[in-house]
Amino acid sequence: MTTIATLQKGEIGYISEESLDSIPLKLLEMGCLPGAEVELVQIAPLKDPLYICVNGSHLAIREETASKIQILKVNSLDV
């Protein structure tokens, strides 16, 4: 399964519509919406948490949460 947690640093994906129910409300409210572009900006030294940029919000979320949010992967170079 491709999720935010499987992105490489600097890579971009789009949050898939199917994961709507598995996104915590708080994250939705902070702009982590289905269809939104999400970039993995930085990974913390111990591989967790992840620093993402979505809908203009820069957020740190735990790997546990990130691995539940499915995405469609697009190589940043192709866009």
Next chain:
Amino acid sequence: MSKNDIKVALIGNPNTGKTSLFNQLTGLNQKVGNYPGVTVDKKEGLSKLSPTQNAVITDLPGTYSINPTSIDESIVLKTLLKKDIKESPDVILVVADVENLKRNLLLFSQIKDLEIPTVLAINMVDQMNRKGITIDLSLLKKQLNTEVVLISARKNEGINDVKAAIIRCHVAAKASPLCGVDHKIDPDYFMKLKEISSDYSLYELWLMVTQSNFPETVTKEEKEKLLAFKQDVSKVKKYQHKETIYRYQEINKILKKTYIIDKSKATDLRARLDKIFTHKIFGYVFFVFLLFIIFQSIFDWSTLPMDLIDGTFAEISDFAKNNLPTGVLTDLITEGIIPGIGGVLIFIPQIAILFLFIAILEETGYMSRVVFLMDKIMRRFGMNGKSIVPLISGTACAIPAIMATRTIPSWKERLITILVTPFTTCSARLPVYAILISLIIPDTKIFGFLNLQGFVLLLLYALGFATAILAAYILHKTLKIKSKSFFVVEMPNYKLPSIKNIFYEILEKTKSFVLEAGKIILALSIILWFLASNGPSSFENVEKNTVQNPLNQHLSEKELQQKIASAKLENSYIGILGKTIEPSIRPLGYDWKIGIALITSFAAREVFVGTLATIYSVEADDEKTATIKEKMATEVNPITGEKRFNFPVGMSLLVFYAFAMQCMATLAIVKRETKSWRWPLIQLFGMGFLAYISSFITYQILS
């Protein structure tokens, strides 16, 4: 506050400059109170909107949404749902960051649906050019159907526009929902909800269902009907998700017409700084280096003001003693109250300096990066990345540190942080450490450059942190509390700190320390003074006996007075108490005199030094450490004939002070924050037990 004042609730996402706006609107007319029934501080300020119109502005905690995930945030919901005419806000002022308007408008859209008159202040507009942002203000006003003001709170621009907009909004008193939660999601469902009561807007009813938060005005019957909606939990959850998506769709539609951002203008300052501050090696190196600088500065900068406060209070005490008529009341003032107040104020320099640094770290946005770096490590010990702020603050004082845990959403992680914070070396331990170290550790250099005494002090700091972490781990493994750990931290833009905000922050934190800890330290000082200056019936003869004792005849008047003071203390209630506990502390290497000092330390740990000073007949109001030190150094253990403060006893005491929970003020705060006596009692006995056992082992091994 007069009846005509407009009640304004200030609300917004974190990092939007809400505090700056609050400070600009109210200046020094701020006060911090409590919300009835809950422990979160309520910040209020008076603002002069026009020559004839004032407003009372309440600064609500920063939040991304009305749906709360922490105690701080739940205050926002509670305040907004209130229907009490005296307390519910007349106008809501929403602050938004121009750069992240989309997300900020989510909160705005929720508030608008409460149907309370709302003003939207878009902040940091001075950045618009640089970030390539253009806004069609008049169209935005029309689309949002509200007053919209562009401001730059830090530069004090647009503040008068905000004031005018509040008045206009209040006069017009028109309020209409923006999105409406009903039609797009499930019209039938929401129609039924609406039928429950016409006293509330539909969105208010919906919030009562989703948050189970009912204002007092809701009748029993209405409450039952609302709770019935709650039964289908998955449906409620699904509709909450749908609601949020729907809100964003509406916001997107509006912004498409009114808001343009030219992405090519984005600067890479954030990326460049992040690369350094969140680097897997350099990030930590920088953080440790920063901590080192902070602690170094705290010690360097606070010595002078602390000596000044100390000296001033000794002088005031002397002055009062010499100018007031002798009697019990004078004694109470000069020996109980004045030193008690001095004992509180002495901590202000260190606390203020530490909060200066913490405020700078938070204002600049660096603290979020530390939280990011530390979360995984802290989680292994049952805490949260956010626990790092309380643990650092704890080196000044545990009281503001424990209050800073409120941002941690998981109850278990928050509780563990509260419980272990008192292990960090607070400023009250320093005077105790300083005098003991100077007594038992030689003033030499190791490895040719490292001061051994300083090194031991550093080790004690490390011991405090290590114990905190270890205790957290044990609690993490033993506490059976189910609490969902959740972690989302915004990584804000890097900003230069605002001097005004930092000044207000230090003022507020210091004030809350003085009020919270102060009253307890002061009360305890008075009680201890009473116990030390009164005793059972034989107490009155102590002075006479001492004067008549042939051994004392050769003493000078001054020496005799000191002898009397010492003898009085020995025969006072507290002296008796010290002797009573002597058998139980003898295995740690202590006598009853040290026992007294341990008891009085419950007011504040540093009282240890002053108490020993009195016991060893040093003038009590003379804080010359050298003289106390000399006395302590020459004190002999009558049983062994050795020095009383030899290496084993000194080490045992150091360990005792590192671990024991000797702070009534902290216990009171823990009780307040955990709403139960259980946790402070666990702290008192758990830490006390650890201190006793460790000191026992230390003493027995070393002696």
